[in-house]
Amino acid sequence: MQKRVAEMFAGVGGFRVGLENLNTGWDTVWANQWEPGKKAQYAYDAYVAHFGSSENYSNEDISKVDKSAVPDFDLLVGGFPCQDYSVASTKAKGIAGKKGVLWWDIRDMISAKFPPFVFLENVDRLLSSPGAKQRGRDFGMILYTLNQLGYGVQWRMINAAEYGFPQRRRRVFIFAYRNDTKYYAKVSQEPQNEVVVRDAPYNKSLPINPKLTLEKEIDMASYKNILDFSDNFTFKFENTGTMHENKIFTAKYESSYQGPYQTLDDILLPEVDDENLFIDAKEGRLEKFEYLKGPKRIPRVSADGHEWVYSEGGMAFPDAGNKPGRTMLTSEKSVNRSTHVVEDKKTGRLRFIHPIEAERLNMFPDNWTNTGMPNNMRYFTMGNALVVGVISAIGKGIDDIMLEENESKLDEFIPAKSIPEVNHVDLLLNLEFTE
Template identity: 25%
Template structure:
């Protein structure tokens, strides 16, 4: 049986690629950014619907899974009421309306690392409570792309809900040994942009951090004076991410959706250069035959706003194994239980 999904806040299709690799079928997509929609069409032959707020819910085909890398909006009245009243006016409200009407078996949501702390945790709790009220058993985790075969230290909050009494077990996700940045670099390219030796400073004996990063040096940009403490002015060069240089023997920090100039510098084979656009897409798990159209600035924005495909693929494998497997359901479905003191405390805090 082929299970179907819809791809909301679809971007350039990272979620879709991961789930399609496992055999799931996309039947509907939505994305508001015009450039992202162009790329999506060129690669999938399908133009996503635009603004999610203008979707006629009844026209969405039947589906089994809802995927959404939704924006984190302020939940202005979160904590005063519960359920739909807490999310009205946010884009998550549109997701919840679709879930209420279609009642798919599974929902998979993705957001940035610090989403779990947004509004002191109230936003995450509001979403979990809303999903629970819609009949979904939920679980969430903070996952790092570096554990799924790409040399990028990129942490994301993942929420998974099942319409029933099975709780998704994130511990069953299969993780792999960390790759190094050098493993995804191009051998040669006309796009290589090298820095001159007087444009950067390398540090002696750089050490690998717990995250896998090896900070190797910094660009010799102007020192910022305003707002710095005495004797720390030189650190202003290091504090700005676009000035930092990382060794290809380690991993790479999170690609940013705000970095339209693609100022990602690495030390490789004794020289310092920028990552190429193709290398950035490789860091997200995109294949070299993925079609890229538009200006470089927009393409850097798109890749920084996407999701790591190998991580999604592993999530999709476990969604299939855990939530669409009758034998698994019989063994691992949750037994009825009384509300825990922690659950009660969370509800009382609203």
């Protein structure tokens, strides 16, 4: 089958770089990147600088994009934010999702184009959000939606550093496949614990211990409609699992990777000539970092007069060079607890990481973001990006799956909204967004 890709929430192109690094014929036929509320669209400009301009590269609000006009594709990819995916009834007795929640734009794209495969990324807290009162509801809503659209799903929460990559970055990766694919026919009939350890695309290059723990299941068919699901679903998702025909299986896995590891020292430049990167170049920064990264016990008083103590453990200062870097945030290089502070290789002075080093933590080529954006935006875009090597690793498994597909059969796919046994899918597909 063809390997045409559509990329939503493209950023500076992490999914595309990861797939194209494989040199196995991936062809991005459409992409969208839009930074809301920003006059300058630096990420989109970087995307075009590297991949060229195209009428099929969109720099507009995704909610305004005509999804039906997007060129046909075989794999939808994208990293989207963790948001509140609840729905509610409206005064007009319709169903409404929260306005601006980007998952519904992904759902709209899938329902408009029905690609054979979908490959998405999100933060690890997606598995437990929105919190203790209804833990797992948001991720459950994603599975519920994909099930009603006619897809099976596998997910895995992956810490990039556990597989030798240079950053301790935990992200959830979601792989969905239409129910007319050979892959769906195969894995939906197998014991799901065996699917997780044997047939998942993640396992090609990201091996796991075959002994799973905390295995459990739940059936979504017990919920009478999407409102019932939104109001009442709660479930503790573990770090891997599957969903086929309403049935969710989840378990906890551990990495069995035994290869080499990249460390923070491995990605540091041998010499940095930007004096502003050095902590002691500005008075008071060193003392501020020592406080922020040190242990704390701070007495506090709540609004009702209750006295309590806020405690916070200390962290390595400077960051340990013999370990992978910590999770990089969009606030990198600001003076705060989460910012990396490293020991300069040439001078031994403490400093912020360089924008090239931020790119290396995510395994982008050097100077990937050096396309006219200011340095603070280079850090910001890398804080929003993903570890390219993880995409390549999972992409190898998706490559194998796509090679086995029968293209002529996929052309005959019947959209889920036409399947009579799904008795409330029209309700789901006709969600309207209200204030």
